[in-house]
Amino acid sequence: MKRHPIPLLYRSQHPHPCDDHLPPDLHAGLQQRITEVATSTVELARGENLAHSGAAFHHLYLVVSGAFKAVQLGAEGRSQIVCFYGPRELMGLSGFSQRRYTTDLSALMPSVVCEFPVQAIESAVSADRLLLERLLTYVSEGLERAEQDQFMLGSLTAPQKIACFLLRVQAMRRRIGGDANGFDLPMTREELGSYLGLTMETISRLLSHLHAQGVARIDKRHVQILRDDLLQAWRDEGVDLPLSKRKKSPELRVA
Amino acid sequence: MKRHPIPLLYRSQHPHPCDDHLPPDLHAGLQQRITEVATSTVELARGENLAHSGAAFHHLYLVVSGAFKAVQLGAEGRSQIVCFYGPRELMGLSGFSQRRYTTDLSALMPSVVCEFPVQAIESAVSADRLLLERLLTYVSEGLERAEQDQFMLGSLTAPQKIACFLLRVQAMRRRIGGDANGFDLPMTREELGSYLGLTMETISRLLSHLHAQGVARIDKRHVQILRDDLLQAWRDEGVDLPLSKRKKSPELRVA
DNA sequence: CGGTCGCTTGATAATCGTCAATTGATGTGG
DNA sequence: CCACATCAATTGACGATTATCAAGCGACCG
Numbered sequence: 001m002k003r004h005p006i007p008l009l010y011r012s013q014h015p016h017p018c019d020d021h022l023p024p025d026l027h028a029g030l031q032q033r034i035t036e037v038a039t040s041t042v043e044l045a046r047g048e049n050l051a052h053s054g055a056a057f058h059h060l061y062l063v064v065s066g067a068f069k070a071v072q073l074g075a076e077g078r079s080q081i082v083c084f085y086g087p088r089e090l091m092g093l094s095g096f097s098q099r100r101y102t103t104d105l106s107a108l109m110p111s112v113v114c115e116f117p118v119q120a121i122e123s124a125v126s127a128d129r130l131l132l133e134r135l136l137t138y139v140s141e142g143l144e145r146a147e148q149d150q151f152m153l154g155s156l157t158a159p160q161k162i163a164c165f166l167l168r169v170q171a172m173r174r175r176i177g178g179d180a181n182g183f184d185l186p187m188t189r190e191e192l193g194s195y196l197g198l199t200m201e202t203i204s205r206l207l208s209h210l211h212a213q214g215v216a217r218i219d220k221r222h223v224q225i226l227r228d229d230l231l232q233a234w235r236d237e238g239v240d241l242p243l244s245k246r247k248k249s250p251e252l253r254v255a
Numbered sequence: 256m257k258r259h260p261i262p263l264l265y266r267s268q269h270p271h272p273c274d275d276h277l278p279p280d281l282h283a284g285l286q287q288r289i290t291e292v293a294t295s296t297v298e299l300a301r302g303e304n305l306a307h308s309g310a311a312f313h314h315l316y317l318v319v320s321g322a323f324k325a326v327q328l329g330a331e332g333r334s335q336i337v338c339f340y341g342p343r344e345l346m347g348l349s350g351f352s353q354r355r356y357t358t359d360l361s362a363l364m365p366s367v368v369c370e371f372p373v374q375a376i377e378s379a380v381s382a383d384r385l386l387l388e389r390l391l392t393y394v395s396e397g398l399e400r401a402e403q404d405q406f407m408l409g410s411l412t413a414p415q416k417i418a419c420f421l422l423r424v425q426a427m428r429r430r431i432g433g434d435a436n437g438f439d440l441p442m443t444r445e446e447l448g449s450y451l452g453l454t455m456e457t458i459s460r461l462l463s464h465l466h467a468q469g470v471a472r473i474d475k476r477h478v479q480i481l482r483d484d485l486l487q488a489w490r491d492e493g494v495d496l497p498l499s500k501r502k503k504s505p506e507l508r509v510a
Numbered sequence: 511c512g513g514t515c516g517c518t519t520g521a522t523a524a525t526c527g528t529c530a531a532t533t534g535a536t537g538t539g540g
Numbered sequence: 541c542c543a544c545a546t547c548a549a550t551t552g553a554c555g556a557t558t559a560t561c562a563a564g565c566g567a568c569c570g
Contacts, residue, residue, distance in 0.1 A: 072406040075491035080410045082402040094402060096388075096395035102402065122388070129381040133351075139394045140351035146401030147337040147349060147357065151327040153408035154452030155335045158526065188548065197409030199527055204550055220535095220549085236330035413558065443516065454559060459518055475517085 002043040003115075033131055037120040038062075044107040050091070051105040057095035059115045063087050066111020067186035069195075070103040081195040082146070084108075084187065088176070093139045108186045153197045156235075161196045162206045163234035166216065170225055182217065182224030210234075257298040258370075288386055292375040293317075299362040305346070306360040312350035314370050318342050321366020322441035324450075325358040336450040337401070339363075339442065341427070348394045363441045408452045411490075416451040417461045418489035421471065425480055437472065437479030465489075 041064065044050065050061055053073050063085050070083040070091070082103060085091050091113075094102045125132045152164055173179040185192070189207075190200040207218045215231055217224040225231060233239070296319065299305065305316055308328050318340050325338040325346070337358060340346050346368075349357045380387045407419055428434040440447070444462075445455040465471045470486055472479040480486060488494070 070402070072402055074406055074410060078410050080406045082405045094395055094398040097392045097399055102399045122384075126381075126384040126387060129377075132381060132387060133377070136391065136394065137352045139391065139398060140349055143349040143394060143398045143401060144352055144357045146398055146405060147325070147327055149405050150337045150401060150408060151329055151335045153405060154449075155329060155333050189550095190548080194409075200549080201528085201551085202526060204548095205526095208550070444518095445516080455517080456519085456560085457558060459516095460558095463518070 001045070001048045004041045004043070006038055006040055033124055033128060034116075037116050037124050038114045039117055039120075040115045042113050042115055044111050044113070046107055046109050049104055049106045050113065051101040051103075053101055053104050055101050057092070057099045057101055058118055059092065060118060060121060061091045061105070062114040062116065063089050063091065064112040064114055066113075067108040068111065068113075069106050069108055069187065069191060071106060072103050079194075080197070081191055082149070083142075084195065086172070086186070090138050093142050096139070108191070157238050158196075158198055158202050159206055159209075159234050159239045160236075161198065162203065162210070163231050165192070165196060166223065166225060167228075167231055167235060169223075170228075182222055185221045185223060256300070256303045259296045259298070261293055261295060288379055288383060289371075292371050292379050293369045294372055294375075295370045297368050297370055299366050299368070301362055301364050304359055304361045305368065306356040306358075308356055308359050310356050312347070312354045312356055313373055314347065315373060315376060316346045316360070317369040317371065318344050318346065319367040319369055321368075322363040323366065323368075324361050324363055324442065324446060326361060327358050334449075335452070336446055337404070338397075339450065341441070343431070345393050348397050351394070363446070412493050413451075413453055413457050414461055414464075414494045415490050416453065417458065417465070418486050420447070420451060421478065421480060422483075422486055422490060424478075425483075437477055440476045440478060 042050070042061075044066070050068070051059075053071070065087055068085040068091060069081045070085070071079050072082050073079050091105050092101060095118075121135070125135055152161055156164060169183065169185070170179075173183050187195075188200075189203045193200045193203045196203070210216045210231075211218040213230070215225070215227050215234070217226060297305070297316075299321070305323070306314075308326070320342055323340040323346060324336045325340070326334050327337045328334050346360055347356065350373075376390070380390055407416055411419060424438065424440070425434070428438050442450075443455075444458045448455045448458045451458070462473045465486075466473040468485070470480070470482050470489070472481060
């Protein structure tokens with residue numbers, strides 16, 4: 001974990017490390033302001049942590065490259081991944097209420113982030129109404145995402161969860177940059193299972209099934225979705241697992 | 256659903272409908288500002304909706320009395336409750352990103368709320384740095400809660416979920432006001448099941464079991480927790496369901 | 511008084527977790 | 541460079557947690 005301070009002089013005079021890595025929908029003026037409050041970039045190896053649950057909340061982090069997971073810790077050593085982050089996403093937003101990080105933030109692969117002191121963010125925000133609205137929007141977006149995840153975890157079956165996840169990743173990819181043929185998942189089966197409330201084995205079986213059915217090409221971590229329509233059907237209507245003996249064909253009951 | 260406008264003249268000169276119903280940890284000066292932006296109070300009967308998923312995001316709502324549920328809608332008519340709200344809680348905070356409500360907000364019982372135009376909130380917030388920090392804190396708190404709920408939905412067993420829920424309600428009650436002997440749940444078994452990702456029947460069985468074991472008194476919607484320690488054990492270590500044949504006593508295997 | 515609603519309880523079954531064995535990839539040290 | 545260990549992933553067999561289906565009961569309401 002190497003930290004590279006960004007000298008004050010440097011800021012906003014040279015091309016900034018964050019340039020082209022800021023969240024979308026940001027006006028030029030705001031980009032300026034934001035790069036001014038970044039103090040360092042940090043490089044992390046796979047498995048290294050940016051923040052620990054319960055630690056003092058001093059920085060927000062912008063993912064420049066790589067990917068991260070946010071891990072909720074529970075009793076008895078249990079834990080669950082509650083969010084994944086990729087480039088241009090802001091991490092740490094749930095810390096404002098307690099002034100503590102509420103999850104661990106851990107790199108899924110070699111990654112680079114940009115570090116923003118909370119103090120400086122708050123000053124910049126009270127000086128600029130647009131910036132306030134942006135920050136509020138980001139936290140609110142996180143809340144919206146978390147509540148959708150609650151729905152996913154509580155109301156969908158295993159095949160529906162996987163389909164939902166893959167479709168979301170694809171939509172993300174589409175919004176960011178072009179995606180020629182497919183994409184690479186940054187997480188292991190176990191991590192994906194943790195996020196979806198399933199086991200590694202279930203994830204593996206379902207991905208194999210998707211492959212066998214020709215819905216997607218799955219090669220290790222590489223995924224190419226072949227039949228968007230079928231995947232949407234998986235998500236919205238569910239499917240029979242290959243494991244299931246047989247679909248219940250509800251025979252007419254005698255009245 | 257009756258709406259009662261609060262005349263401009265009236266505001267901050269008379270006792271305000273929101274007084275004593277504002278969120279905790281609010282300075283006197285902020286209370287003043289907040290009551291100034293409230294435009295109406297609204298009375299709702301059980302089942303009436305304050306907001307519909309996808310509708311334009313014009314107001315935040317403060318619960319004055321009663322209780323609400325936030326309902327996420329999914330494909331094929333599925334839905335799940337993602338949050339319950341009681342007095343002094345702010346509803347609608349997930350709407351800032353899309354400028355649309357992301358859930359339905361529906362009254363669980365006859366209730367009263369105070370209505371705040373988003374526009375006015377944002378003006379007040381840019382004028383007052385403390386108010387900004389408060390609002391940010393509330394949204395961030397919501398995010399923290401939702402991520403805890405993700406953990407609950409994805410990582411806990413049915414008995415653990417119920418125990419977790421009851422302990423949270425009790426902690427809430429303790430923070431707000433005194434609680435003599437127990438409390439009344441504002442939601443049906445079905446609504447609680449929706450929130451916890453379980454069915455009505457499972458909720459009913461587990462509450463009966465808690466009663467039978469002497470962990471809590473359960474009488475319809477009224478709950479009195481008798482053994483905090485046992486309930487915490489339910490939450491942290493899990494228990495055997497009464498339905499389960501037998502706990503797997505892992506016999507020593509021959510090597 | 512009939513009907514709906516909320517709730518309880520029982521019987522059955524299916525989804526998905528657990529346990530186990532295997533394979534291939536990666537990396538490390540002798 | 542190869543043996544060895546470790547880790548990610550796949551696949552199978554089995555079982556338990558929890559959903560589904562069903563029946564019944566009391567309360568409340570029009």
